[in-house]
Amino acid sequence: MTKVVKKQALGRGLSALLKDPENNIQSVSDKNADKVVGNIIELEIESIEINPFQPRSNFNEEALQELATSIRELGVIQPITVRKLDFNKYQLISGERRLRASKIVGLTTVPAYIRIANDQESLEMALVENIQRHDLDPIEIALSYQRLIDEINLTQEQMSERVGKKRSTIANYLRLLKLDPIIQTGIRDGFISMGHGRAIINIEDHDAQSDIYHKIISRNLSVRETEALVKGYQDSLKPSAKKAAKGTSFKIDDEQKKTIASYFGAKVDVKMAGNGKGKITIPFHSEEDFNRIIKLIQG
Template sequence: MTQATKKQALGRGLSALLKDPENDIKSVNDKNADKVVGNIIELEIEAIEINPFQPRSNFNEETLQELATSIKELGVIQPITVRKLDFNKYQLISGERRLRASKIAGLTVIPSYIRIANDNESLVMALVENIQRHDLDPIEIALSYQRLIDEIQLTQEQMSDKVGKKRSTIANYLRLLKLDPIIQTGIRDGFISMGHGRALINIEDEDAQSDIYHKIISQNLSVRDTETLVKNHQEGLKPKSGKPTKSTSAFVVAEADKKEIATVLGTKVDVKIDTNGKGKITIPFKSEADFQRIIALIKG
């Protein structure tokens, strides 16, 4: 008998133990709990309900069929994980894709790891295990992180420890949830990547965000192209810093006025006016006598 066959036989034996009402295990302290919790056991598929905390919502039918074909030939290679709810009643923690494919393949039992956990522990296990083991799209991952924040009150630092991701990585996923729902759908459906989404987050105006999103799709823009487009958009929003006009005052001194003053005083006159209408008149003189002459003219 091969090692795999021995494990399957053991799984069937433990399955029989679980169906014995006299040995109903409800906590890790119950008799025979050590034989069940954490072990691989063959469970009836009909006794397993889908986990309401499951973050994955999209399942590709073609790949499910491929997995079902593989399961028919090779069996379920990686056991699913469940938590015990009641006598012969279980809830899926992780492995929904394998469970769905097993049903398609016509299996009645499936190898399972059994855990005993409360709802919060189950939610954490479901989200963490799915984030780590499955190819969730970026929005599904972001929603999983957000649920850990909202429902379990985990900090980003605590999530970092649990999922083995940098805090900055978690923050980048969470920022995707600020995008317009249409753009989030575009990421989920694979029309744009997470990189495109991260660039679009920097645009606050939803209409502008949507316009660039449609350009990305219609023109098949790369992430770098998108970043350039976003940068150009933001540069266009900045106020133009041109040179100040020569004069924005309420009056402008014409050259004729300057010449008239110069003619009266008998010397060249310079007049400067700032934007507030304030200014100064400069009257040069050649000597003390010339200065006294100009003063006399001004006094009239």
């Protein structure tokens, strides 16, 4: 507890520095910036606005109340992070749950790290820091990755370096955004897991995705059972194997072959296939012989 009190006392001193109009720090090169940027400062909650780039959109109310209870008893252990906008005006970069819980408790100040950043840097910091939290749902993480691609122009390789995740892991999260929106909501609400979503995503048709999603819910299917269900659906789309050919309904004996050979006056080759079809090959030795066979065929 003594350690926390010391931090708060230091923070209050720096807070007074920030409230002095003569110390309106806007960049790291300004006077006294080194005393503020990167330090823990007690900021008035009313001077902090929510970051419009905040990737989180869902907050579990029960978990928020539990955090508020912890803050009421122990205080805010982990400072939030803000960026300075103007004189005594700040924007939240990360720590929205802590800020919300502090408001529930009725705190008027909260410990905060001060950073100076432009909008793009603020967005990247907010996204990267929030991705690394353990309480984001898979869809929130996927959306954060997508925003890093769309708005910061990061490649998956660059994101891998920023957030400390394998590129394949990032790709798996991004693929979740191809799911039907209803299924994405199901993952966010905890009805199915990311593993279920990764199995369903192998189906392109959204109607089929939804059908399997409802079966997972109604039958309480495991991820492995879902994978088997998806495989069964995919197998049903493959062209059915040709039916086994029926056996021949008749046979050609030697006498019949001799009759054909005798008629054409040549050693005729007769071959039968397993489906009752076949072919007759009539050899000829000259143009004259060929014309003779033609006359026989024409009758």
